[in-house]
Amino acid sequence: MSAAVASAGWGNRVRGVWWRAVVALLAVTLLAGVTACGGGADSRGGRGPATATLTDLDPVPVGPEPTPTLPVRVRSFDGGEVTVTDASRIIAVDRYGTLAQIVYALGLGSKLVGRSTSAGFPAVRGVPNVAGGNGSLNVESVLALRPSVFLTDTTSAAPAVREQLRAAGVTVVYFDPQRTMDGVVPQIEAVAGALGVPERGQALAQRTRAEIVAAGAAVPAPQPPLTIAFLYLRSTAITMLAGPGSGADALIAALGARDAGTAAGLKEPFTAITSEAMIGAAPDVLLVMSDGLTSVGGVEGLQKVPGIAQTPAGRSRRVVDMSDAVLLSFGPNTGRVIAALSQAVYGTGQA
Template sequence: MSCLVRSSRTASARPLRRLTQTVCAVVLVAAVAACGSSGGTTSSTQHGPATATLADTNPVPIGSAPHPVLPVTVHSFDGSAVTVTDASRIVAVDQYGTLAQTVWALGLGANLVGRSTSAAFPAAKDVPSVAGGSGSINIEAVAAQRPSVFLTDTVSATPTLRDQLGALGITVVYFDPARTLAGVGPQIQAVAAALGVPRAGTALAQRTQHEIDSAIAAVPKQSPAPKIAFLYLRSTAITMMAGPSFGSHALITALGGTDAGQAAGITEPFTAITSESMISANPDVFLVMSDGLASVGGVAGLAKIPGVAQTDAGRNQRVIDMADAVLLSFGPNTGRILTALSHALYNTPA
């Protein structure tokens, strides 16, 4: 900005010159303030992809190994009452590795003898895998580990598998498969109760909730809120956008964003991407799992999916990815996950 004031040697021009200089100074200060401050918000458009990472994906134990107090009878999510008498050999399986992470964070990692491949944190690398990353359970592999208790959910264990587990006489406790921030603490406590370590469960749930609250409080305020679309990608054959009933919705809202799927009127957990649906949603940011992004050829391949290149996110190549085994785990690492996503989304220092 520049202000031009013609010089004059006449005394009568001096008041006008002073007034003009004052106005220019006021306008300049206002312009600088408008550029450099937005009342604690940020409105600049970010460009380019970013990967959200955790320096250490291992769940941090809440303390030394607790001593389970058993037997205990708990309410299983399948509606049954289950009595657990022994927690010395635990198999924990679900699609995102949450149950195994929780067992580890409770301090019972030494008792874990089976997991799904999605429980991919380094500390558990030597624990045998008894299920695929999608939670698909190998009943023979489970039986081979001679579990004293098997922890899973009602999605990973199909009705047929439930019958097979029952026929083998394995003690099974089922948990809620829903992915919500509000459910993180209660699920931790439910797992702890089933393993006879409720005090460790209370402490872990409190610590995790504190980390979640702190992460949410630290999220930068942006106006307008970024519109974020969670995409599920598995090669170009499976390209879907999530709606508000999928777990990604909780992450998006915690990050101060608007769920693009919800804004586009999606009511199911997922809907197949079409040019029309993508352009209608017009997200500012795509949130994806890293392996899914790689399966379509990275950011360049994503741009070839119908409608993506016509969105603001596509034009700006604004893609945030995070490891499949981390992003949707909704377990004891949730606070750190939100912090990492926030840094990637808002380009703030870690």
């Protein structure tokens, strides 16, 4: 064996040991930054209701405010190419507040002048909301804020809205609306690139990737795996069971569990709950957003939703809720979200 090969092998072993140590340290750090309040637990998951909580809902900026290098020309997710010349007034709108979280974590929070309702983390609650009462984008509100760049996705901005923004001369960059674990890091890098801070994006992407790996490494692996159902609730008028492509399926997979909706044969991301669907899905755990759970009257009210009481999760009251502001955000908080949910689902006692 040559000295060069031996040296390379030794270097790879050292890097491997270093990376495992980093992952282990991050796992401890992530678990120290979350709490899970609720009932006791066993190896199959928490008994009774539990709340997965981050000690701080705000994304942590990866560094001080950067100075963007502009102009930049980027490819928008709608297929066009956009030149961004100014990032001094940013509006970021999407269904789960992901884009605003990324902007803030890049260190550009002071430049955020508009957001969506879903971007509800404390640091931006004073930033104007440009969504209407039904959650739809309000073009007049957008134009009134005079954005230098508008970040959104192809789901939040309907075709008619896109035409209005184009006609008004707003610089708009569209992003992928899909919620997947594999998409978290590319989305961060794409937003950073559009704002002229690619190096800051690489740093945030690296940190986020390491936190996701560390959180995943700490997830228990009961056999057989738990079956978890994500329910989207907005009063008793809107009760939906998540399935493939919802984003909840990817989050549940990261918890080492089976997505109940997918396992039950659902074909759509969200399907109205029926007794037959819930009983057939037979979830061990119900995962919900905190505001949604409140809207149906808490765990007691949830038991009245068709089919819930007849499931294993309903009978044992095994319900895990988490803040709407972070649960399906798939942004820079993703590693912390997985760690908090893991502790709530598999934890062993009171926070």
